[in-house]
Amino acid sequence: MTISREFHPYRSAFIQERMMVMSELAKSEKASKLQKKKYDASAIFDNIKNHDEFEKAVVENNLFPMIFAILKDIKEETLFPCVIFDGNEAWIGKDAAGNYKYFTGQPFDEAVAYSIFDLLLCFPQVQGKGYTQQRQFVRDELINLLNVSYGDVDWERKEKEKYIENVRILALFKNQDFQAKYPNLFKKIKSYVDVLESMLIHGQKFIDIGKRSDKNNAIFSMYASQSKVSSARFSSAVKRFRELGLLFAEKRKVTYFDKRTRSKCLTETTLYSFPLYSESFFNEIERILKK
Template sequence: MKSLDHIFQPKVTKRHLRKKASKNIKEEERRLNNLGVPREIAERGLNTFRFTEMKKVERGVLTGWEKVRGNQKNDMRKYLIHYNRLETLTIQNTNLILPRSVKSHEDFTRYVLRENMFSDIFIELQQYKEKRSFPCILFPGNWASVSKDGKGIYHYFTNRPEGISVSLNIFDLIEITCSREGQTFAYHRRKLIDILGCSYPEQKWEEKQFNKIRTNLNSIKNAKENWETQYPSLFKLTQSYLDILLTLNSYSEKYVNSKQFSYKKETLFFISSRYLANNLNRDPVNVRRAINMFACLRIIEKVPPDVQGFPHKFLQSAIRIRGGVTNNKLVTFFIIPKITKKLLKDAEIKAKKLLKNKISNINKLNGRKVAEIFDDDFAKSIYYAKEMDIDKLALKSGVDLTKCKQANTFITKREVERMKLRQGTYGDDVIPF
């Protein structure tokens, strides 16, 4: 098992040590000035501090404290698992009442970082609540303390003698003790919310989105039993493409993160049809046609980036990652409504209308036909690519197209692998999703 020496006793160069000592000396000088210490006393204190710091450089000793990095947290977790240290920790649930001012994920994060919750969550820390330092509950041989930094954020400091102190905030500790490698910050936040037993408006919206996705997935998986008998026209049109609908719903889950990136109170997300086709081993053309059919039935909704209320940050993403096929081609954004009886009844009516007009499969569906069967506005809500004015959108979102490195959003995994095998590199233009 890999030791944690690289974290608590890292090998450093004299140049790095001198740089750190210089930084520490400047910070100490600033601290003394802010305290208003008389000049003569301050100079004596600073000389003593400088002498101590330079001695550390001579001995090659790195001291002080460092913020833990992502790869270090993974190493810590592996260490704790290997030596069964996680089994010695007891995490207790609480019933935290948040201030009314906490409405968003950002508010929650800011609040919990500035509250000392370590001993409320980790029972083993309760006996040390009033002590300045105590044996580390994670790493044998280390000493620990809990205090806050200059920004008011509380940290659990774990220090190895003759080594450095590493700081862990409450999210870091949750990530190390309650997570797996590769989990996102959003996952760690949701885990902490569960432990604290609290809620706030954006968290309730988030939970509602997850419930919607679970309901939708269950409905699609049971389509043959339920849709075939109750909504026969809908099932006839969609039965061969339900895997696409299932994947779209599953994929949207990773975008359930912030209400500010929503549209019509639903999670807004984007995905390349080529990427989707490659993962499902399908023809990209058929995937695009199937998506248009689901949009026509209003089981999914395509969201044009020029529509009123589209989040500006997502609008910037749409322009930055647009493909180089045409000047008006943008990656497609979607929202997915909850599949309810009313939605399915409305979809059945539309499906009957399509079948009545001899649209019996996705190959017969196109913008002209949809406009004839329904109306022009309805068709434009699905087939809108040629209506895009990229320059106008760029101006609206503040994106400088001359400095915008275009990404090929239609590249497939197989094409990426082939490019990797070629001589040289293929740059950064790989799809980011």
């Protein structure tokens, strides 16, 4: 049955409404009903240049039948039994702003309108601290599910691959053959390998297109406490890594929230970034150290 807007008032979903969906999805049979699937929507998003444009296009297109197998045959503006809340009726259509939502509510009662982001944020596998990081996780999930690629995505993928490769190569330093191949380099950093490893693990959590170094690398801040070593040892390690070219560092002014004054403030801090490690990269460092 096609809906009548006159008899279906609605309100947008916020944290309370998302918590209700989370509670329902915690029930195994509900989560399995909303099984996600991959869909090649690259043609729909072929002119996207950045994350903002992608997120805008996501809500302007009806992605619900593309993402959720159970909704693939649902027509727009047509009532069907809600797959989340028992006893509710639901429909998929545009809200007053022209964005696609999943509407759900009791018959002839006020409905709640969920965007595709709202629903995906409710799944238990979502990672991140706070709404911003969790939304970024969902955005990345959508990019993968929809087979989308654009400038911001390509840069982030390249950075993620770099960190994975650097961690893999650093693990080889525990191998005697590797130590024999780069004896001078190993001698220089053997006391600080754990610090370098912790910095790589920490840094890959903060890959953000809006935070890039002058060399176009992902940048992050880190302190000795986060590496679980003393300030003196952390400073010595960073100095050694920079000397060898294993780590870049630059001073920048960043904003932070001052709880005492309850306002945003500026402070100068050191931000770090990494080059891509490789055999040729280490060969060059070893050659220079031999001199």
